[in-house]
Amino acid sequence: MTGAATVTETAVTITIDGQPVEVAEGSTIHAACVEAGIDTPTLCWAENLTPVNVCRVCVVELEGSRALVPSCSRPAEDGMVVQTDTPRVRHSRRMVLEFLGSGVDLSQAEDLHHWMDAYGADPDRYGDEGHSVERVDEPVKIQDELYIRDYSKCVLCYKCVEACGDDAQHTFAIAVAGRGFDARISTEFDVTLPDSACVYCGNCVGVCPTGALQFKTEYDLREVGEWRPEDQSVTRTVCSYCGVGCNLDLHVQDERIVKVTSPSDHSVTSGHLCIKGRFG
């Protein structure tokens, strides 16, 4: 995967939807959109991971480019003219969301729901007159008490692989296996997590955008209809296990810790934790 270019002090100016935007050289088009206050859907992008530009939901129209370009990874170059709301852009974003929804369960991919509404995505229109479409339909993998894997919700955004590998943990317990629609996130030969290199840092859970990876506590509560984010409080504290000083956000429901995260902009963790902080 190509890493993001280094951000320097030199500024470049690009035009987005007719509006000039100045960003540091090396910033992405997506960063420029954020700067300009233009909301852009993303799925495989995260501020604490190297862009892999695989989901294509953030594509924009770039003058002079035959195809649309992924804004999350394309560095802004001086003089670029970008459009984010043309019929072509809207069509591609709608189709990407539709395609995903037609193949996997997006019910817990809450960040995507308003985009699906905004672009009019209708994932159900692919089957026709009793003709069914292929979906990822696999039993939930529950192999321990810490977290579960439900690949029927997986959009193959590669975030968990990146977090397990080069971008955070350097454990490399999981990778993409197989090809095409049959590609899955997997350990070697699909061995169970306890038999794999997994160290239970939970950083894959931390970056998963669709609920395919989930704390066992959250999964159990959802199964009995008791998962109530609106009743949860979040308390920030510092992990007490060692001297590193990781910030923890404790998500508490009914006086019980149901999930632990770390702010992705935290200077120590960049959102990533170890088993002690994550599952303590």
Added chain:
Amino acid sequence: MTDLFLGADRASESEAAAVDEALRSRDVDPVVRPETERLYTSGRARRAERRHYLLPALHALQNAAGWISPGGINYVAEVLGVPPAEAFGVASFYDLFRTEPPDHDGDTFHVCVDAACQIAGYDDLAASVRASGGHVHLGPCLGQCERAPALFVQGVGGRPDYVPADAEPFELPQAGDPSLRLLRRIGVADATSLESYMAHGGYQALRRAGEMGAEAVLEAVAASGLSGRGGAAFPTGVKWRAVASESGRPKHVVANCDESEPGTFKDRIVMEHDPFAVIETMTIAGLATGARNGWIYIRGEYPLATARLQGAIDAARAAGLLGDDAAGTGHGFDIAIWRGAGAYICGEETALFNSLEGFRGEPRNKPPFPTTHGLFGEPTAINNPETLLNVLDVITEGPDAYRSRGTERSPGTKLLCLSGKVGRPGLYEVPFGTTLGDLLELAGGVAGNGELQAVLMGGAAGSFVGPDSLDLPLTLEDTRAAGTTLGSGVVMAFDTSVDMTDVVVRIAEFFRDESCGQCVPCRVGAVRQHETLVQMQRKGSLSPARRALIDEMAEVMVDASICGLGHTAASAVRSALDLGLIASAPA
């Protein structure tokens, strides 16, 4: 071992020995590095060390045991310092590698099911192989469309891979034609003899290039107007110039010998029958660009071409034509061969780099381009054999004489792969500008019932044209203007007796099978497109709404896919619908 976690499975003696042998043949000591050396600190460092030996090691495992076993993966992981999950991810990417124990202990007989073999009756071939006890694997194009239906045998237990048809005598349809340029040595010079190659003008171009110097070679290639023959038609001179202008990092010349476009077999014939020309022109590319490292990435289904190229490399090296002072040019250049393992996508140049480096063959986003960030992230000139072969005439005759053939905007000659319902299928060479009709005549006209229904131009990634296109001049500019493509030189004819629906549904299935799965538009779009066509076939018609859906899906694949596979996955399907070759509106 340092910090790799390996399960309890261990490789068998034969698996370990096969991997050791594969590595030793590439001058790699198959011994686990001592613990003090952190071999795989992170991505780039691991990559630079040994990761690129993963593909050869996996081939060795597959051949030794008939599959990639957990013990085998652990052994390779330990020796190469690759995490087992990643090694498994790579192994499971390729058609020629099995990651489940085989249910038979013999060789695997790969039978092609793509268009040319489909209409030549691959099912009869498969049935006869099964009847004689062979284990059949139905799969994509094997690059032998001129002798369809095609068969490739994958050996096991130390037995080599082979193609039964390679034992048959080879004859070029245009043998003896004095106008041949790229094919002039084929069937004339002995492909296994450097002496014979030399006697037919071999290595004159490299010697001349050495006298001219890199700058003059770059100028000549640019002036010739030579463009890439793989389908994208990028100017070769521009590519080489860009690599030449890079400095401070190792540089590479890669021969893209992974031709897998259904209907394409030109590079196979060139490599099998004129392998020294590939080696010589790669050396010229190295001289011109300042690259010292040559790599041949060849598809795994081409055992004869692989052997011939290796023979040519060995002979050239022994004669001092490769090595520290290639042919006395003062430039050091050598070549290594890497075999692919069954993945159409690896013909895409950046997927090829990832595959060769030991990663999954997933294309990279561009920019950056290979000329600055190619193999191992370093400047790389990547060309296919046909493109490279043109350089011989450009150097020895000069660009003006080279441009005397073909048209102003498409100079030179073109190799065309004639298959399907033509009188004499095979590889042809004609000047750019020859019409489609004249080419079909040259190949013996339309076979079958003699009535032309359609021609598939450029392969599965190309498009169909109808009988009204026989006057189409075969140039880059004319085909583009006509809304079709020369692509990789596929010209596959169908007479009116062929059920085109079967052909088109199979093309859609091909893309469904061959999508790498990385980006959403192609991973899901190729599946939905195929499902829509299967449904159409069952109902016998395609409603206007479903026809519109195909266009909508095509639009996102063209606009938002990462690479050319997604960009072209709907091209042939849509052209078939537009031409009315398959069911359109309900009756």
